């Protein structure tokens with residue numbers, strides 16, 4: 001009885017880009033859960049729809065009424081049924097009637113309310129008492145593409161992973177040190193650099209992709225040596241944004257270069273080998289399973305090749321990727337699929353098939369820290385959540401608190 005839902009409230013709040021999103025409160029007899037939904041800029045075409053036409057305002061009062069009447073009296077522990085009801089209420093395949101952001105915020109708030117009803121943090125409620133592994137933070141250092149302005153590099157995210165860190169505190173401060181060092185290194189390449197940042201808090205320099213790759217590697221090495229831990233460079237290429245379907249080419253505007261799929265395979269392989277990349281996300285367009293599979297066959301033994309727009313946290317699409325050996329990692333963004341139970345199912349399938357799940361933020365975020373709990377509770381060895389900035393540190397600082405709470409905490413293994 002502790003977790004029977006007594007009230008549900010939905011409100012419009014700001015996200016980090018200044019756009020509206022939803023925050024949901026779920027109140028049970030003995031607990032309370034609050035969750036907010038983030039928003040993407042480089043969204044996959046097979047993601048569920050965030051909000052219906054008319055945006056947040058269009059669903060606010062209506063959704064609250066409908067969801068309220070469906071969920072009051074239900075047990076918050078019955079998350080699977082609640083997620084099914086939300087899908088029924090919406091009635092569309094891609095959640096375009098009330099929006100995947102609405103359903104995911106309700107779903108996560110319900111889970112947090114269930115956990116709170118038993119006085120448990122969400123990570124422990126989801127993962128159980130034996131959970132003790134913490135994810136490595138994949139920190140965002142420089143931004144380009146859809147997360148930055150004109151004249152930025154074409155590659156969307158220059159990331160780093162402090163793979164040698166012994167704990168979360170060491171890891172997050174290693175990332176912030178690399179971020180600081182990169183500012184100095186950018187100034188040596190771009191004398192007009194203003195210190196401008198992109199959507200996820202990474203610097204936005206006016207330099208070529210090659211120059212950015214070079215200083216990224218240099219910053220990893222220098223800071224890694226100073227701290228005495230290995231820090232490896234990584235990328236999110238967000239290649240669907242570069243792909244020109246009519247031309248059949250990836251367009252690198254900053255460099256004035258176009259690459260067909262064969263060139264792209266060689267280009268990415270070369271980057272991985274030259275810079276000893278730990279992780280490369282979306283190296284090909286979201287429809288190119290074959291390109292992914294070719295690259296994974298070539299370099300999958302030394303680098304994580306991750307599908308984001310490729311898989312959109314969707315279990316059926318991941319199943320196709322597994323069959324084709326398209327990737328050895330998958331980005332997990334609950335709002336791509338619209339519910340926590342479907343997110344869980346995708347993570348489960350990934351783990352069963354040795355595909356590394358990487359729980360992730362979106363470029364438009366709130367201070368909601370639920371993904372820190374999901375990464376720990378679902379056993380994701382990496383979390384992609386930026387390196388600095390209020391909405392990014394909300395997750396990182398929550399990981400520090402979780403680490404402190406766990407009796408036998410240690411960093412995850414791959």
Ligand SMILES: O=C(O)[C@@H](CO)OP(=O)(O)O
Nearest residue numbers: 040041042043361362363
């Ligand atoms: O492409 C990505 O991985 C994300 C987050 O970094 O960006 P967006 O939320 O814009 O899809």
Ligand SMILES: [Mg+2]
Nearest residue numbers: 236281282308
């Ligand atoms: Mg991505």
